[in-house]
Amino acid sequence: MILHGFWRSSASWRVRIAMGLKGLTWSDRTYRLRAGEQRSDAYMAINPQGLVPALEVDGTVLTQSMAICEYLDECYPDPPLLPADPLMRATVRGFAQAVACDIHPVQNLKILRMLAARGLDEDAVQAWAREVIETGLEACSRLIADREGPYCFGDQVTLADIVLIPQLGNARRFGARTDFPRIEAVEAACNALPAFAAARPDRQPDAE
Amino acid sequence: MILHGFWRSSASWRVRIAMGLKGLTWSDRTYRLRAGEQRSDAYMAINPQGLVPALEVDGTVLTQSMAICEYLDECYPDPPLLPADPLMRATVRGFAQAVACDIHPVQNLKILRMLAARGLDEDAVQAWAREVIETGLEACSRLIADREGPYCFGDQVTLADIVLIPQLGNARRFGARTDFPRIEAVEAACNALPAFAAARPDRQPDAE
Missing domain, CATH: 3.40.30.10 (Glutaredoxin)
Structure with missing residues (x-):
């Protein structure tokens, strides 16, 4: 592949x-x-x-x-990336899409460039990204507030964790807050896994 | 439900x-x-x-x-909303996500209001929505250019059609072009189906 x-x-x-x-x-x-x-x-x-x-x-x-x-x-x-139960599968997919549809596309490079082309200065563009990310992560933190850890949805890594962790990387690039306790705990648990560690941007061959 | x-x-x-x-x-x-x-x-x-x-x-x-x-x-x-073959399932999901991640969230009400709050006037906000929709639909039209119809991916309605048709409704609200032949043909085929007709916004009880 x-x-x-x-x-x-x-x-x-x-x-x-x-x-x-x-x-x-x-x-x-x-x-x-x-x-x-x-x-x-x-x-x-x-x-x-x-x-x-x-x-x-x-x-x-x-x-x-x-x-x-x-x-x-x-x-x-x-290992499976989704639970077996259909309601839980939908819940995990819904969380992943809350990040992948409602946070990430609205703060990616293409959109930030469109904002700059509309006359927003660099500070305003960065503030846009922070607002989108913080609002989104806060909603995500509520979606998993009552769930057992260590991961987003229990003791199995799912698509939810796979989508959440990179979004936290983006949050830090833009200086957005990430201090949502449940989310920070998920991140610590994920980062202890070799697959998450190896996937980090700074570990990639093209990292600058 | x-x-x-x-x-x-x-x-x-x-x-x-x-x-x-x-x-x-x-x-x-x-x-x-x-x-x-x-x-x-x-x-x-x-x-x-x-x-x-x-x-x-x-x-x-x-x-x-x-x-x-x-x-x-x-x-x-x-009826199934995804094909049976894993590569085709991924292709259908990819198309649906090209709309649901990369077009719709960037032109929805929340984002247009954020733009207005940054000082863009109503014309500029509408132009933003049109740009996002037209660029996105053009890419989508290429994704299915070589596929047999009548639907996005053959003779079975899939998640791709379910996501595409409402986006065309949004396109028209903002005056974005929708004259991509393959996409127009898909829309005509879908609109002939009772489930698509009944789901139209103007058929809903809260329609204004």
Whole structure:
């Protein structure tokens, strides 16, 4: 499998965690997003969205990190990334989507550049990202407030943790608060796992 | 089941389509989003994100429309909303997420209000929504350009269609172009189905 990604892309980071949890190996192709390499003709032919990550599997290109994680879970079911019970599966997916739909896309590079093009200065752009992230993480902290740990949903790592941890990395880049006790506890538990440690941006070959 | 929603919310619309395709019945609880009813204490206790839709199932609250659709598909598998093959499932989910992660959240009411609070006037806010929608739909049209119809991915309605059709409704509200031939053909095919017709915003009890 070939993972098209970028060290600091939090969506790429999610896929690296999932691949690591499954014990998979892969080749990396990396794109410097700030230089626009993900918009090159060559990469747009791979993923017409011009976004990373994309995962090539036997010549088929899969896009969108959560779809890729679900694919990995279906083909490599051990360890599972979702609980068995349908209501709990939906709850875990709902949490993951609260991050992946309602926080991350609204603070990613493309949107921040659109804001700058509308005349917002760098401070205002950073404040936008902080507001989106803090509001979102606060809601997420409530979604898991009454759940047992150590992970978001009990003693099994799920898609929820895979999506949450990279978002915390983004939060710190923008100086957003992350001091939600339940979330901090999840992060500590995840970071103790080799798959999470190996997936960190600063451990990637293209890290600057 | 109780569906907490709003007639014009495209995420609520997705769930209505999925429920209809499965032949399910449900009760509606509706919230006037522009009046902020989704941020009331009563609703925040149901969904801490303060967003619609939410689906109550036997006292459990499910949030996030795609997670809800997947839940419905797992519990009511006929007709299926995803293909059987894992690579195709991932492709369909990837398309749905290209809309649900990269278009819709960046043009929803919350974000447009944040833009207005940054000083963008109404024309600029509408132009923002159009840009996000047109760029996103163009990428989506490429993702399915080489696929057989009549639906996004062949002769079976999938999650991709369920997410695409409401986004086209949003596109028209903002005056964004929707004249992508493959997408227009999918829309015509979907609109001929009773579940899609019944889910339209103007057919809902709270439609204004």
